[in-house]
Amino acid sequence: MERFAIPYGIRLACKFRRLAQSQLLAMRNPTFKVT
Secondary structure, three states: OHHHHHHHHHHHHHHHHHHHHHHHHHHHOOOOOOO
């Protein structure tokens, strides 16, 4: 279970971080669009 849980958590964190960064960029720059 640990082998699966740890990488899954890291992947989830990366996904959330990427989403948050794209939202911050969009807020800062209204013309910025996520591809």
